[in-house]
Each structure stands twice: as structure tokens, then as C-alpha cells.
Amino acid sequence: MATHYVIHPETPQARKVEQVHLALQNGAVMLYPTDTVYAIGCDLRVKGAIERVRQIKRLANEKPLTFLCPSLSNIASYAYVNDSAYKLIRHLIPGPYTFLLPATKLVPKLVTNPKRKTTGIRVPDHAICQALLRSLDNPFISTSAPTPPERDPRQVSKQELFDFLEKLVDIVIDDGLPLMGYQVSSVLDLTGDEPVVIRKGLGWEEIDDLPSAIEVG
DSSP states (O other): OOEEEEOOSSSOOHHHHHHHHHHHHTTOOEEEEOSSSEEEEOBTTOHHHHHHHHHHHTOOTTSOOEEEOSSHHHHHHHBOOOHHHHHHHHHHOSSSEEEEEEBOTTSOTTTSBTTTTEEEEEOOOOHHHHHHHHHHTSOEEOEEOOOOTTSOGGGOOHHHHHHHHTTTOSEEEEOOOSOOOOOOBEEEEOSSSSOEEEEOOBTGGGGTTHHHHHTOO
């Protein structure tokens, strides 16, 4: 059975964050809130935990996984970012955006697209995520949590989600809020000369006019 932590959504308790951090370092898989949806994830450095995330989500190895970073400087350590992509990312983060970028050697092969050598990176605007990232001092995986197959994901309650994943994850983080988010992130492919919108999700209004966003200094 998973260990449950109730962590304040605006002022995360340092002691609880540290407990989750230690568990992640030891290979735990967690269910946790983000600025978009509830996600499952683990420490980017723990191969066995990444494999478990893929199994829980039923993802094939050729499907890349997204991970969270605390800032733009961290993104530059894990992905190659050209000047135009840098300006666009700086304009949008932190926020509900996933950026597809060419991966550096610091990104495990289990996370990248094996053919394109790309990865998805996010910088969340979420206090719990940021507290965990600072404590762990390392990115962690973020993929939307699977829901009961017979249910519309938009109609699944937080408690139903917790019950469904209780025996599959090691940690459940409850932000104490009555409702959880259902809107996914917007996805931008920044691997080419021009950005390409792969998915219109939360925060799409901010990137509706991409050229002007890129030009922001």
C-alpha cells in the first residue's frame, strides 16, 4: 500500500518534502499534483523506477517520457536549446507547457525517443513540484496518471484516482484541495528551426501568437 502525504499546495511542509525526496532517491514511484493534472513520476536517475512508471502507464519504450526541471538553466543541462527556443521558453515558464527538445547525454535512454533522441521537459508553476525539485536537486518524471479504463478521465474524482493507483505506486501526495486538474499541458516541438504546436492544452492562449512570443527579450 502506498504511503500518503498531505502537503500544503502553497507552502509545502519541508519535513514531508524531505521524506518524499528520500523515498524517490531510493526508487519510489509517486502519484502527485502538478499545475495541469495529477501525474506519476520518479527520480530521473533511477532506472528501475522509470521502468515501473512505463509499466503502470503501459507505455512502449519508443514513447518518450516528460520530466520536470525547476528552471531554464536546468533545461539547458538536459537539452540543446537554440536562441529562438531559449527566448520562447523564457517567455512561457513556469507554466503548463511541455517542450520537445534534442536531449543531451544526461537524459537516460529510457526517457528519450530512441529514433529522434528527443525528450519532453516542463518547468511547472506549482509549489509542491518546485519544492520537490529543489529538495531532490534532480529532475523527476511527469506523465499523466492513468485512470480506470471504463471511466471518462474528466469524471474521475481524486479519491477514485487514489484508490485506483494505491497498490501500483509507493507514494501518494494529496494537496488537500477538493478537486484536481483535468487539462493537459500544451506541447511545443522546438527541435526544428520553427516551433510546432503538437497539442493545444492548458495555457494555449499564451502561445496563440508564437512569433511575438519568440521576440520577447
